[in-house]
Amino acid sequence: MMKRRFEWLQEVQGDNQEEEQKEELHEENMKSLACLSVGMEVDAVADSGSEEEARRRSKNRRAKPQRRAKQVSDDEEDEEDEDEAPRKRGRKKKARPRDSDEDDEEDSRSVKSKGSKASRRKAAKEESDEESEEDRGKKKKGGRVVSKKEKEEQNQEKKGNGKGRGGKDKDGEKDKKKKNGRMSSSSGSESDEESMSEGEIAALKEQVEEKKKLIATLRNKPWRMKRRLVLLKEAQEFVEKFEGALGKGKGRRLYAFKVMMTKKLIKFKRDFENFKTACIPWERKIKEVESHFGSSVASYFIFLRWMYGLNLVLFGFMFGLVVLPEVLMGLPYGSIPRKTVPREEQPTAMDFSVLFDFGGYCKYSILFYGYYNNLRTIGLLQFRLPLSYLLVGVGIFGYSLMVVIRTMARNSNEGGDGAEEGEFTFSWKMFTSWDYLIGNPETADNKFASITTSFKESIVDEQENQKDENIHLRRFLRVLANVMILCCLGGSGYLIYFVVKRSQEFAEMKSEDLSWFEKNEVEFVMSLLGLVCPPLFETIAELEDYHPRIALKWQLGRIFALFLGNLYTFLFALFDEVTAKLESEKSIKNATEWALNEYYANYSSFFNTTDIPPPAVNPADVVRGPCWETGVGIEFVKLIVSDMQVTYLTILIGDFMRAVIVRFLNYCWCWDLEAGFPSYGEFDISGNVLGLVFNQGMIWMGAFYAPGLVGLNVLRLLCSMYYQCWAVMACNVPHERVFKASRSNNFYMGLLLLVLFLSLLPVVYTIMTLPPSFDCGPFSGQEKMYDVVMETIEQDLPSFIGNIFTYATNPGLIMPAVLLMVLAIYYLNAVSKGYQQANMDLKRKMQMARDEEKNRRNNKDSTNQVMKDLEDLLPNKSLIPPPTEEEPPPPDVVIEKGGKSPKMKPGAAGKGVNLQKDVSLAAPNPRGPVTRAPGPRGGLPGNARGPQPGPGRGRGRSDLRR
């Protein structure tokens, strides 16, 4: 095997040398022509240097296969290639027809899109790479292997050759320069080939990886589908063909297996992705709303969906870890007092009115805190229900907090750098103001109107920079509006306080004496306030005349304040009630204990035994305390339900009935109802979002006292989704001033986070300070609710953990820990400030670089004729030592500039002169600037600028060649 290969190699080498000699001759003939063409090309093309070269290379490659068919040995040369000789010859012989072909194609394409030129160049480069790989692949298939040494020898020979020739050339430097560039650009492939024998597999692997990468990134290319399809197929074929060929012997099978598994994995991932998107509920519904109302209304529904997901998880926790164990393993209904309806309530316990108030059977059901038993472990699994109850109650907060913060962080990451506000106001208005999702003519008309208004407004702003009197009036109006809104808030706060006080008075009376209204006064007033105040605020906000997006935020903030005030007033009232209940409970507890002691004493004295059975009382007849936790839970549930009723009724009456009336009475009415006073309702984004947020806050607060609340909320959200989607599509009209949602999503999240925190406070407060009821709930019999945890640590965990816990809760440890955290926060804060500073600096630097670039360009513009002449006069521009990576300053750009300058506006030209002065101070050497833009926008400005360079250059080139 080895021997044969060696023989073959020698043969090849012999051939090769012969061939080379022939070529030398051939080359001499060609040289003059070639030099000419190369030189011209350098002039014409230099600005797009490496790309152009890549293209040339690709042509060269294309020419190769045919030649190979003729002479086998030629291949070797091509492979190490990158020598002028084969390149030039190749281009001359074969590439010409193709070239013109390509040019044609290019021209036709460039008519359509000049802008995509850069990317096409890239494409060309990639194509060439691909072809070279293909070539190599074929060779490999042929089974020929060239040892590294010999290759190197050949290589060196060639290089020497090339240099010699280069010396002779008139444009020697230029060629070398180009070679340099080429070397660097193609060094990767060359090195691959040099290490073929040793690193063949590695190289092939690399190629395969490259192909895979190409496949993965193909969708990011703005090409035509056909083209991408072809590329994809080629790449896939290549990968298929050579993936199997990799690896030897044992490794081979393993490799094949690995490859197969990756393929399967990719397929699975894709399927899973598809499955995931298919699983997102209501996608179509939301899209439909989005297309009718723009993205702002849709953002509400997306938020609603997100909330639904969150609640589903919370429900999973609550149901799986608390409710289900109690139902399955706990004692059944009626077995103990806390699970039984008391005797005096039993006759009415099944009445609808009672159930509707969550009394009767509802009160003594799984829905509420009081139902749960305080047995330490239940069932076969020894499930510790009380512990689980506490942990789930706290865990719900933990999980929500985590999710909200994570979502917020992700949103703000997506936000990018935020950009300098106001730098591109006009351009943004121009380029990004159309919402492509709008698919409804009516909305589109509104959008046209709003865009026009915003254009006009900004023009007016720009023109006169606002009038002074205007601004005073506006300020006055804004202050006035704020004062009015504050009054509203104060009034509503007082109203709630008043009502709550009254309800406490009512609570002391007998419930039979009270009317329905008096019993539900608090809920009623709160719902009414929630209903009336937001529109009132909106009306007042008209005075302020903010941009709708800003107005929305103000509106949200105000309604938030209102709701918050209401909620906290409600909470304080509730706390008063709880303390009252606690007192009455204490007396009942004492009485019960006293009675029990009495009973025990009597029993023991009567029967003279210490073995006392518990008193035989029907669980329904046992005297029991008020169980304040259940009371609180009921309050919350009632609040949620009444809130739900009000919301749904508002939609039904305020939107649906209104729409029906407007629609059908319009034919027989004295004025135009649709355009005039009532018209159709708009979808109230801010109100709905806040409703949702506060609803969630109440869920968080109430979930601890009423585990069923989460389930109820899941149902509610589900209903809301369908109901509101229907309502919005059926009876609302798009906003008069359609505006985009932008990032208010994070604003909603911020509100949610605040509400979460605020609802965390009372719950944690009650858990930590208030004593649980003595005869209901999972914590009955404990001093404090968290004693369950202590108990578990002491009794069920090994003692050292208890010790650790004791140490950890020692103030001596907690204080340093807190101190450490504070220090950490301080440190992180300082670091972030440092980063901010660095960011600002970078931004400023970029700005400066941009300005400088601008100046330089202008400089060129104004003096380009002179510069051009100068360039032409200079004997040899190539004397300037070229940087290895960068191209020489392209004269081409200057020409192009010259062509453009007539187009320049007079104003810009004037500026240009000014700037030029600056530059002449800053950069005395006008040749200095490189036309490449610095940094991220690299490459593009030169290529994608004008219509002239592309076709013009192409034509020039082909002309010369002919």
Next chain:
Amino acid sequence: MGTTASQLGKDLLSEYQELTFLTKQEILLAHKRFTELLTKDEKDLPNTRIPMERILTLPELKSNPFRKRICHVFSTSEQKDGSLTFEDFLDLLSAFSDSATLEIKSHYAFRIFDFDDDGTLDCGDLEKLVNCLTGETDDTRLTPEEMRQLISNILEESDIDKDGTVNLSEFQHVISRSPDFVSSFKIVL
């Protein structure tokens, strides 16, 4: 659904998934919508082009002021009549899809705004763009004076190299900082 899947072919479907930002369901839906636009006898032919007029009857494009430009940009037709094949249609949906990158989106946005297809946004393009954005009716149109002011403002902001036009890189530079371009440059079937 099953029939459309079989029509499209499994390999092709997976290739389309590879090449676009669309999921399988979206491609199938697109195919369904596309075949709905075909007439009876066109259905049998492979690679039929749908003329622009019929594409524009799609509700998603109907009220878009750039609808004709969109068709022209994505069309591969030789006659430049804006007719689309299914692949062109997929290209369109992919560029406008949720998960397309900013780069792709801005690239196509640039080509849509480049009304005369010369690779830069010059004053004429910008004027046409403004007219598109302000609608067809006369009362929403800007006066020539306002138009001139607006265009000069825009060039002031985004024409970095001061050549009187906005080129692709300048355009992308501006767009990439916009807070809501990606979220609004979307068309969903």
